[in-house]
Amino acid sequence: MATPSNVIHVPEPEPGSYNQNRAAGKLLQSQTLHLREALIQHLNDLVSVLAIDPRSLKTEGDVSGYVKKATAILHTHAAVSSGK
Amino acid sequence: MTTGLNNLKHIVVLMMENRSFDHMLGGLSLVVENGEKKYHKINGLTGDESNPDTAGNVVKVQPNARFQSQLDPDPDHHFPGVDLQVFGGTLPGPGRVANMQGFVKDYFTQTNDVKRSHNIMSYFTPDKLPVLSALTTQFAVFNGWFASIPGPTICNRAFAHYGTSFGQVGMDIFYILDPIPSMYERMTQAGHTAKIYYYDQQSSTMEVVNLLKNQPEIFGSYSQFIADCQNNTLPEYSFIEPCYNDHLGPGGGEILASDQHPDHNVQEGEQFIARVYNAIRTNPTLWESTVLLIVYDEHGGIYDHVPPPICTPDGYSAKPADTGTGEAFNFDRLGVRVPAVLVSPYIPKGTVVPGTEDAANGRAFEHACIPATVTNFFLKGDAKRTIREKNANTFLDLLSDQKRSDGDIPYFKLRGN
Numbered sequence: 001m002a003t004p005s006n007v008i009h010v011p012e013p014e015p016g017s018y019n020q021n022r023a024a025g026k027l028l029q030s031q032t033l034h035l036r037e038a039l040i041q042h043l044n045d046l047v048s049v050l051a052i053d054p055r056s057l058k059t060e061g062d063v064s065g066y067v068k069k070a071t072a073i074l075h076t077h078a079a080v081s082s083g084k
Numbered sequence: 085m086t087t088g089l090n091n092l093k094h095i096v097v098l099m100m101e102n103r104s105f106d107h108m109l110g111g112l113s114l115v116v117e118n119g120e121k122k123y124h125k126i127n128g129l130t131g132d133e134s135n136p137d138t139a140g141n142v143v144k145v146q147p148n149a150r151f152q153s154q155l156d157p158d159p160d161h162h163f164p165g166v167d168l169q170v171f172g173g174t175l176p177g178p179g180r181v182a183n184m185q186g187f188v189k190d191y192f193t194q195t196n197d198v199k200r201s202h203n204i205m206s207y208f209t210p211d212k213l214p215v216l217s218a219l220t221t222q223f224a225v226f227n228g229w230f231a232s233i234p235g236p237t238i239c240n241r242a243f244a245h246y247g248t249s250f251g252q253v254g255m256d257i258f259y260i261l262d263p264i265p266s267m268y269e270r271m272t273q274a275g276h277t278a279k280i281y282y283y284d285q286q287s288s289t290m291e292v293v294n295l296l297k298n299q300p301e302i303f304g305s306y307s308q309f310i311a312d313c314q315n316n317t318l319p320e321y322s323f324i325e326p327c328y329n330d331h332l333g334p335g336g337g338e339i340l341a342s343d344q345h346p347d348h349n350v351q352e353g354e355q356f357i358a359r360v361y362n363a364i365r366t367n368p369t370l371w372e373s374t375v376l377l378i379v380y381d382e383h384g385g386i387y388d389h390v391p392p393p394i395c396t397p398d399g400y401s402a403k404p405a406d407t408g409t410g411e412a413f414n415f416d417r418l419g420v421r422v423p424a425v426l427v428s429p430y431i432p433k434g435t436v437v438p439g440t441e442d443a444a445n446g447r448a449f450e451h452a453c454i455p456a457t458v459t460n461f462f463l464k465g466d467a468k469r470t471i472r473e474k475n476a477n478t479f480l481d482l483l484s485d486q487k488r489s490d491g492d493i494p495y496f497k498l499r500g501n
Contacts, residue, residue: 008214009497010358013351017152018338020330025158027101027237027345028329030255031290034238037257038296075300 046073088430088483093373095458098324098360099244100353101237101345102161102384105229105421106133109220110389111147111209125436126220127227133389135188135205139198143188145387149206155346157194159204159385163253164408165190166234166420169385170392176411182391191385205387208350215354216423218494219361219378221434224426224482228439229449230392231382231419240381240419241290243451244323247473251400251415253407260294263468267321267455268295268302270467277319278302281309283327283342290325313363313370321458326356346384358496361427365495375483376427377454383420392418393440393448398472415472418450429493430483437482452476 049069057063106129113121113128134144160166167176172185192201210217232243238256239249245266252258271278282289283306289295295302304312306327312318326343333339344353357378364374394417402413421439438446456476459467465474 003491006491006494007497008218008494010215010355011351012355012499013151013340013349017349017352018330018340020332022330022347024329025345026162026255027290030238031288031328034257034290034293035288035296037293041293041297 042073045069049073086430086483087485087487088428089480091373091430092375092428092461092480092483094318094320094322094370094375095461096318096322096324096360096364096374096376097244097454098326098357098376098378099241100326100357100378100380100423101328101343101348102382102386103344103350103380103423104383104386104388105390105423106145106388107149107207107383107386108213108216108380108423109225110145110207112217112220114147115210123221123434123436125227125434125438126225127390127439127441129207129389133205133387135185135387137188137198137201138192141198143202143205145205145207146202147207147209149208149212149350151212151350152347154203154206155384155386158346159191160194161236161382161385162255162408163233163235163402163406163413165193165385166383167407167409169387170234170420176409182417184387184389184391187385187387204385207387213350213354215358215361215496216378216425218496219357219425219427220423222494223428223431223433224435224437226424226426226437226439226449226479227441228390228393228421228437228446229379229424229453230421231380232451233382233415234392234417234419235382237290237381240451244381244454245291245295247452247455247476248398248400248415248470251402253402253413257293264470265468266295267323267458270455270459270463271319271321272301274463274466276321276462278321278323279304279319280323280325281306282325284333284339286331286339287325287327287329287341290328309360310363313367316367316369318370318374320462324360326353344380346386355498358498362496362498364427365493371429372487374428375480377424377479378427379424379451379454380422381451383422388421390421390440392420394418395448395450396472396475398452398470418448424449426479426482428483429488430486431488432484432486433488433492435482437479447477449477449479453478 110128112123115122168186174180191204239252242249268278340352341348342356397416453476457478
């Protein structure tokens with residue numbers, strides 16, 4: 001329970017602290033490179049699935065393998081897009 | 085087993101960015117009450133610690149740390165720079181001693197300004213950091229928690245997730261070829277729950293290439309963390325990432341970086357730590373069953389007075405070309421000391437975990453202690469992991485039988501709550 005004796009007030013940053021124009025440091029630049037690499041991996045997965053012609057899938061086993069790969073990619077994409 | 089351990093259901097880790105122990109907490113050792121040092125067990129500053137500058141002056145630590153605009157340009161914290169900071173400029177070779185005398189010299193290489201290079205010796209007085217200071221003095225602080233590597237962010241954060249950086253000492257993209265699963269894979273594959281909560285999509289995660297492929301199973305946002313705390317749906321293990329950049333929110337409001345990485349605003353980081361703490365603290369069920377570790381990934385090039393100790397190697401070696409020092413690194417010593425605070429109602433007030441200053445009882449901690457603790461507690465140690473992690477100290481022994489009364493425990497008052 002918060003009582004006057006155990007409440008600690010936390011100061012806010014001064015107005016004007018926000019600076020979207022601050023130069024991005026090495027960490028943030030590195031983050032973008034890592035994300036780009038992750039995107040390439042994602043793209044490679046996508047390309048490998050798109051390379052399959054659905055008309056070539058003859059059996060339920062063929063179809064289920066395709067559906068699994070496609071759904072996994074779409075699921076991931078949807079999750080990232082919606083911020084889940 | 086203690087009552088605190090019996091009641092434990094959740095381990096939450098909040099990893100901040102790039103501040104040293106002395107910079108954030110060293111001032112606590114100088115607090116005097118009734119003529120005596122109030123926090124004498126904390127291995128902080130005496131006020132006499134110093135470094136030489138490039139002009140031959142002796143530069144003492146100064147209680148003049150500012151929330152922003154003081155450590156710009158960003159202090160060097162890559163492997164060769166940290167080597168200079170720790171060894172004072174003595175080149176790699178047998179018998180050299182870590183003396184922590186190269187911080188000012190190294191910051192001069194960034195600033196090219198002797199006066200500005202002195203800023204690296206700055207520290208905060210406790211009143212400037214009411215959140216971190218309160219948690220440190222009210223719960224448990226580690227005198228000897230070190231970065232896992234004398235290097236930058238990505239490789240140090242890897243230790244928190246895998247117990248190793250797989251031989252990396254820098255920020256490069258790397259792929260994991262060895263069968264050492266991440267903490268999240270270990271947990272989920274064993275039927276347990278685990279999540280990395282990043283702040284939002286504009287901030288995202290620093291654990292990208294190898295873990296992002298596991299979307300969406302192991303990732304959530306900060307707002308989901310808050311909801312999970314309110315709804316009693318928090319996973320057994322949670323790792324929280326602060327906001328890494330200034331950006332506009334969905335409604336156009338200004339969102340400040342809260343990671344405390346120089347030159348981001350330290351007060352915004354205080355706000356973020358307080359919000360994470362309050363989210364747990366204000367749910368009685370969660371509060372009683374959760375331990376929260378607040379730790380920094382590395383020191384960010386900022387002064388600390390404690391020489392990093394040796395450690396169990398993890399079986400990897402970084403080549404001289406990768407270390408940049410002309411010598412290989414066998415992961416046999418730790419990085420610079422960072423703040424680390426453990427929070428639970430079962431931790432006695434004012435607990436100080438001794439570090440390297442106590443030859444008899446001291447324990448050294450580093451980020452491999454995180455997967456070591458989580459794996460030992462939830463998985464009974466059952467996971468493929470490095471010898472380094474297997475030998476790492478764990479920290480749940482700090483939970484006692486006695487639950488502290490609610491009125492004895494701080495609550496942070498922020499805007500909007």
